[in-house]
Amino acid sequence: MSEFEEKVLDMLKNIDEKLNKILNGEAKSAQPETKASAPAPKEADSSGKTVKPSAVVDKQKEEEQLEEKPPVEGRRVCADCGGTSFKEQEDRSKVLHQMGGIKIYAKRYICKSCGKEM
Structure with a gap:
């Protein structure tokens, strides 16, 4: 060797x-x-039971999801419900551009949660 x-x-x-x-x-x-923020592999809680690392990770993920997200800037926000997910449809009443017989239409946005049109 x-x-x-x-x-x-x-x-x-x-x-x-x-x-x-x-x-x-x-x-x-x-x-x-x-000096890591992650807990030890087996952590004892107040009842004396040991907690598995996967349970700690799951708990951390749940806490992250529960944290309130800051307001989104530069995106569409529904005035009624505050939602940010929209369905995009062509607005055939408004023609933006026509070239060679092909028309390009304006878009309208419909909130997926409440249905209000933007």
Whole structure:
């Protein structure tokens, strides 16, 4: 084996030993402290139960969705309901341009939630 391969194997063995210690709960003081905002893999809540990481991630996603979004600038907003999703239809009463027999019509926007025409 080359020197590089031996170093890699030694590093992998060290990592494997550290993981075994962590999983067995032997070396909590040996872990370097991180200042990340993410919680530890297993977090104990007030009732003493351990919380799975996937549950913590799901809770964080729900909190992000519940956060109120700032008002959208530069987009259409319905005056009645405040919605921002619109259906686009051609307004055949208004011809914007005609070239070679092909007409280009104006568009009208209809709110998908309340149906008001913009």
